[in-house]
């Protein structure tokens with residue numbers, strides 16, 4: 003019984019299980035029926051699949067939709083990005099299949115409900131990315147990826163695209179996701195200043211949302227989805243959380259099932275067709291696109307990277323406003339902004355505003371610093387007119403800089419925003435530039451105070467106030483040793499206009515480079531003064547539209563790398579690190595390591611770094627073009643801007659540290675020749691300053707209005723000769739008398755030429771040493787004033803002197819070569835005291851003596867020379883003298899006497915230490931070629947000047 007009962011029971015249980023299974027199957031099939039595509043009429047399915055296959059070859063040809071096995075890395079892209087891309091194979095029947103296409107680029111987005119931790123989804127993403135990259139012309143598709151899967155390897159096969167730019171390494175965490183969102187938001191933000199390039203598309207791909215992704219990020223994605231398609235932004239989001247959240251706007255949703263996937267309706271359309279009554283979506287199961295072979299992905303990416311590198315070389319035009327946009331349309335009230343380069347296909351703008359007032363740019367020599375600066379300046383000049391922007395440019399390094407902006411001998415156009423420019427500038431020039439800018443800041447501050455403390459943007463409503471950008475390159479020289487960067491004394495161009503470069507050729511940019519040394523760290527007095535001025539200017543300038551762009555090597559001598567968060571450096575939030583320029587970033591920020599030429603790290607947070615691998619909103623790696631590759635663009639831009647310059651614009655004031663000014667071109671000299679000088683003066687050269695002032699020693703009728711030239715060599719003698727020529731020009735021809743004595747052999751040619759040249763204009767008498775000793779105003783008291791007590795060392799009046807001259811002054815030599823030092827009488831010159839030349843009878847007398855320190859000069863009693871210096875000028879006699887040794891001049895000073903009671907002193911090649919004895923205080927000056935320093939007046943700190951070159955100086959050398 004028992005044996006029978008058991009099978010029965012089992013049978014009963016089996017029957018019950020069967021019934022239950024049948025009921026489950028029925029229930030399951032009811033559920034599945036709701037979702038599984040309902041098989042339609044078979045024949046129709048075959049026909050439809052056939053038609054859809056044909057349609058797919060048209061809608062998604064080649065890389066967009068063809069089977070991968072039919073494609074190779076050499077298969078070319080289409081001319082425009084594909085509108086559709088295949089996501090899998092739809093199979094309404096096992097043997098009726100067609101490619102499942104979705105619209106993406108140009109129209110919408112794609113979401114997948116499952117993330118890439120499911121290998122099929124990872125494969126789908128790689129397949130879609132591969133197809134889109136390969137189907138789009140190189141450089142037109144930019145992808146930003148977020149990979150929240152463990153290990154973050156979903157996009158690893160695309161690594162070759164990282165360096166080239168189209169697909170930077172993916173963001174791996176939520177901070178990175180936010181960075182990518184920020185970038186995408188910028189992409190869609192309407193911004194007139196940098197219109198989007200219409201030939202580029204940004205695709206944001208998320209393989210899985212990183213841990214910590216919250217509602218805020220998802221909401222930002224939804225907002226991007228709404229505005230993206232019309233702005234060229236598209237999203238592919240795997241793991242898009244569907245539950246409790248609306249579908250992503252404008253997206254085609256893909257839902258992954260166990261064996262297949264379902265493709266929902268694309269935005270604004272239905273697969274089912276009108277009136278089909280289907281629940282929506284493609285009415286067929288879709289087998290997702292398979293993971294493409296890794297080698298194919300790598301080959302395609304390598305190929306693409308090469309094309310991007312070669313084919314999308316940036317050109318200067320990419321940084322300028324699009325052709326056809328209105329010139330100088332931008333307003334600088336709120337700030338200036340220009341495109342400095344390109345980050346992964348996106349233009350990168352950087353500005354000068356109150357928040358980012360000043361920039362530091364660093365790069366080693368030949369790192370493209372000039373190229374970067376030129377791009378920035380041309381970009382600004384193209385956007386902001388002269389009423390919005392003024393530029394001051396200075397380069398402390400040797401060589402010709404900023405030539406693109408200035409007049410040359412061959413091309414007289416210039417960039418009209420440039421007010422001043424200096425190449426191979428002296429440190430004193432930059433100091434003067436800072437002073438001039440500080441004065442302008444004070445002026446603006448005063449106006450602001452008068453108008454009730456208005457801000458810059460408001461002030462502009464009352465006043466024409468351009469923003470000012472001051473660029474100083476090779477700033478480290480300012481804090482280094484004086485003269486470290488000096489290279490050439492004479493202009494390489496030889497026949498330069500004063501201060502004008504010979505041409506704008508690239509060859510002129512090859513420089514004799516100065517390398518900063520550790521010694522540069524110890525600032526001298528001038529360096530310390532410069533730093534203090536810079537500090538003041540940086541702080542005060544930001545609120546008044548005065549901006550600094552400081553460039554150079556290493557830390558620019560500012561100590562940025564020391565870790566000190568100095569508050570002055572805090573005024574420079576924008577840091578640009580070119581190759582070798584990582585010192586302007588925070589020490590822990592190694593973003594600039596290994597940069598190639600033509601790229602830079604642009605950081606707007608004072609060089610601060612951020613989490614490794616994360617996309618940093620405040621930092622971009624950019625590429626920038628070499629403007630030398632686009633000479634025509636530069637040329638056309640300069641000409642266009644110059645043509646549009648406001649009426650009355652004058653060219654920039656240019657200082658070229660390697661050039662020597664010529665007397666005949668000097669404006670004060672020309673004015674003197676035309677009788678328009680304010681008073682007699684000796685002109686020495688041009689100051690090392692922004693205004694390019696002529697350095698003059700007025701020779702009025704007051705005590706001590708003489709010139710003492712100190713210096714051991716011929717440059718000092720030449721300076722004396724030129725100063726004398728200039729003095730002569732201040733007197734109408736024939737109204738002055740020049741008495742020239744040369745007591746040292748080496749200056750004989752210089753003195754002779756001078757005498758010959760002046761003889762055509764004035765009475766000139768050349769005397770030797772004994773003639774000098776017997777001059778009425780220098781001789782012994784008895785000789786000078788017979789019968790008069792020697793109170794005074796006052797010389798004869800000019801009339802007295804004139805009365806005595808024929809007897810006591812020897813005529814000038816017949817030819818310059820004959821001017822000598824040995825004999826008492828030296829023959830007759832073309833103009834002499836014999837009344838045969840254009841002789842001045844009553845005019846001032848200028849006594850010019852070369853070599854007042856010579857042993858023969860000892861015949862001149864010191865007290866007589868002193869008296870002449872002190873009392874001669876009121877009586878119309880001025881001494882212009884050259885002392886080769888400083889002590890011989892210092893000996894003329896009375897104890898506690900002030901030098902300015904005797905003469906203005908100009909030193910050529912005399913170290914500061916030797917001058918202390920003359921001025922009674924320490925003098926900081928290291929002589930350098932083609933520079934002199936003038937002290938004229940009791941409080942004079944010494945004015946650095948470039949002495950005039952003699953026209954024939956090279957012959958004489």
Ligand SMILES: Nc1ncnc2c1ncn2[C@@H]1O[C@H](COP(=O)(O)OP(=O)(O)OP(=O)(O)O)[C@@H](O)[C@H]1O
Pocket residue numbers: 365366367368369370371372373374511513515599600601626627628629630
């Ligand atoms: N974006 C670029 N891509 C490729 N080459 C570049 C780029 N910019 C500049 N160069 C080239 O690099 C070299 C150095 O450029 P540049 O003169 O601008 O450097 P620099 O840093 O100013 O040099 P230095 O200050 O030492 O004179 C030049 O031959 C220039 O043509």
